[in-house]
Structure formats: C-alpha cells, structure tokens
Amino acid sequence: MLASGEPVTYPLGEVRVRLGGRELTTVFWAGPPGCGAILGAVALEQFALAVDPRHQRLIPGPPALL
Numbered sequence: 001m002l003a004s005g006e007p008v009t010y011p012l013g014e015v016r017v018r019l020g021g022r023e024l025t026t027v028f029w030a031g032p033p034g035c036g037a038i039l040g041a042v043a044l045e046q047f048a049l050a051v052d053p054r055h056q057r058l059i060p061g062p063p064a065l066l
Contacts (some may be wrong), residue, residue: 004016008030010030010031010032011029011030012027012028012029012030013027013028013030014028015027015028017039017047019044019047019049019058020047022047024043024046024047025041026040026042026046027040028040032056033058039058044058044061045061048060048061048062048063050062051060
C-alpha cells in the first residue's frame with residue numbers, strides 16, 4: 001500500500017547482483033515503468049553492507065544473518 005493509501009501490486013523475482021567481486025542472488029520488486037533502481041535492505045544484509053547517507057556511499061555493516 002502506498003503512503004497515499006492506494007493499494008498496488010508489483011512483480012517479485014530473483015536477480016544476480018555483483019558487488020566488489022562478490023555475486024549473490026537476491027529478491028527484487030519491479031516498480032512501475034521508469035522508476036529508478038535501488039539496492040534494498042535484503043541485498044544490503046546479504047552483502048553485509050550499510051548506507052552512509054552523509055557521504056552517499058556503502059560501508060561495511062553487521063555480518064549477514066541470511
């Protein structure tokens with residue numbers, strides 16, 4: 001459900017992601033046409049990464065639990 005209260009349905013799938021020499025399969029939700037791609041919480045956890053919003057970069061995070 002969107003913040004506006006509108007219910008929406010998006011396709012769900014799996015995708016291979018390669019970051020820093022590591023490659024993993026993670027889940028994705030396909031948004032509406034033209035929307036930007038983002039790295040989601042599941043992928044960040046799988047790669048043991050966190051977001052540094054101040055410097056707009058990825059940093060080492062806690063060890064992955066998945």
